[in-house]
Amino acid sequence: MTAPLDGVLVADFSRVLAGPLATSMLADLGAEVVKVERPGAGDDTRHWGPPWTESSSSYFECANRSKESVELDLKDPADLALARELARRADVLVENHRSGALDRLGLGYDAVSADNPGIVYCSITGFGSDAGAALPGYDFLVQAVGGLMSITGEAGGEPTKVGVALVDVLTGKDAVIGVLAALAERSRSGRGQRVEVNLLSSLLGSLVNQAGAYLATGVAPGRMGNGHPSIAPYETLRCRDGLLAVACGNDGQFRRLVSALGRPELADDPRFATNAARVGHRPELVAALEASLAPAGTATWATALAEAGVPAGRVGDIGSAFALAESLGLRPTLDVGAGHPPQVRHPVTYSRSAVRPPTAPPRLGEHNDRIRDWLAKETTP
Numbered sequence: 001m002t003a004p005l006d007g008v009l010v011a012d013f014s015r016v017l018a019g020p021l022a023t024s025m026l027a028d029l030g031a032e033v034v035k036v037e038r039p040g041a042g043d044d045t046r047h048w049g050p051p052w053t054e055s056s057s058s059y060f061e062c063a064n065r066s067k068e069s070v071e072l073d074l075k076d077p078a079d080l081a082l083a084r085e086l087a088r089r090a091d092v093l094v095e096n097h098r099s100g101a102l103d104r105l106g107l108g109y110d111a112v113s114a115d116n117p118g119i120v121y122c123s124i125t126g127f128g129s130d131a132g133a134a135l136p137g138y139d140f141l142v143q144a145v146g147g148l149m150s151i152t153g154e155a156g157g158e159p160t161k162v163g164v165a166l167v168d169v170l171t172g173k174d175a176v177i178g179v180l181a182a183l184a185e186r187s188r189s190g191r192g193q194r195v196e197v198n199l200l201s202s203l204l205g206s207l208v209n210q211a212g213a214y215l216a217t218g219v220a221p222g223r224m225g226n227g228h229p230s231i232a233p234y235e236t237l238r239c240r241d242g243l244l245a246v247a248c249g250n251d252g253q254f255r256r257l258v259s260a261l262g263r264p265e266l267a268d269d270p271r272f273a274t275n276a277a278r279v280g281h282r283p284e285l286v287a288a289l290e291a292s293l294a295p296a297g298t299a300t301w302a303t304a305l306a307e308a309g310v311p312a313g314r315v316g317d318i319g320s321a322f323a324l325a326e327s328l329g330l331r332p333t334l335d336v337g338a339g340h341p342p343q344v345r346h347p348v349t350y351s352r353s354a355v356r357p358p359t360a361p362p363r364l365g366e367h368n369d370r371i372r373d374w375l376a377k378e379t380t381p
Helices: 019-029 077-089 109-115 139-145 166-189 201-208 208-217 251-260 264-268 277-280 283-295 296-309 318-327 370-380
Strands: 009-013 032-037 066-072 090-095 118-125 192-199 234-238 243-247 310-312
Touching: 009 019, 009 077, 019 032, 019 090, 019 166, 032 296, 077 109, 077 264, 077 370, 090 166, 090 283, 090 318, 109 118, 118 166, 139 166, 139 201, 166 192, 166 201, 166 370, 192 201, 201 208, 208 234, 234 283, 243 251, 251 264, 251 277, 251 283, 296 310
Parallel strands: 009 032, 009 090, 032 066, 090 118, 118 192
Antiparallel strands: 234 243, 243 310
């Protein structure tokens, strides 16, 4: 079996997270990814630690497997010529430089597409290429100004960021979607195009029902802790020794829940008989459920409710999440080589196509000689 993007060459002019994560996913799908890095320094995330690996930081390694690293000084005419040659030969170019920076080097979309009409040129910005072009884009900043922090945290408490750079991750995935769509269109037309994604738009697109609620009512949703604005019970409930996540999405699941708790009459209580009624009487509902949960611990209830067909589980940590995935046969991690920690497996499986066997994240400039020679031979008259 061959990988879906076998034979596709990606010129990776991105750094930090959204861009490198996108090109890492393209590498998983079989693309050859050449990562262009600043001589002596490389991607900023090589220095974002601890924790450290034998050759870099775990932050860098999580988004840069299966790539080749070449150091090119874009201020040096000879190195710039090699960078332009790489862009001329690539099927895909991914970049997240400040607006106009690559244009001044002859590496912007207009210049690259003039030499390479089939190029799929993906630009990742913080706030778009129009009025927001000059604004620096960082995940934390966009979580703040994009509204995500306003709906994260306890009611009445401080706005809180999500515990991972979620906006970068979402934008990286949007970039991959855009690149794949453009490659599919190119297979019909023979022509490339520019694909643009930005952190703010990707965040707004991910707000789904919360954005829909605002657009429908004009009222901005607030923070509800672990509760859900439109479903109940869909939150954490306290047991004897901790918190249990309970997610009842319909009346049938709620009826099974209260039966398992020994309180079947709650399903016929007018305050709780429908989802809308439960949302309207959430405090009374939570009090009744937690009183029933109090005699036993989270492990006991998680098992009992699972057997009853109720979506429920203990609130765990990242370690228990990997353990759960392992127990379910999901094979959540993979090895990339000696001296490197395991990494999270590519999350998609395919019935006919293979995912590329991973290689270790590259050392800075690890492939300088091969890539430079390969590019120079084709640029020499």
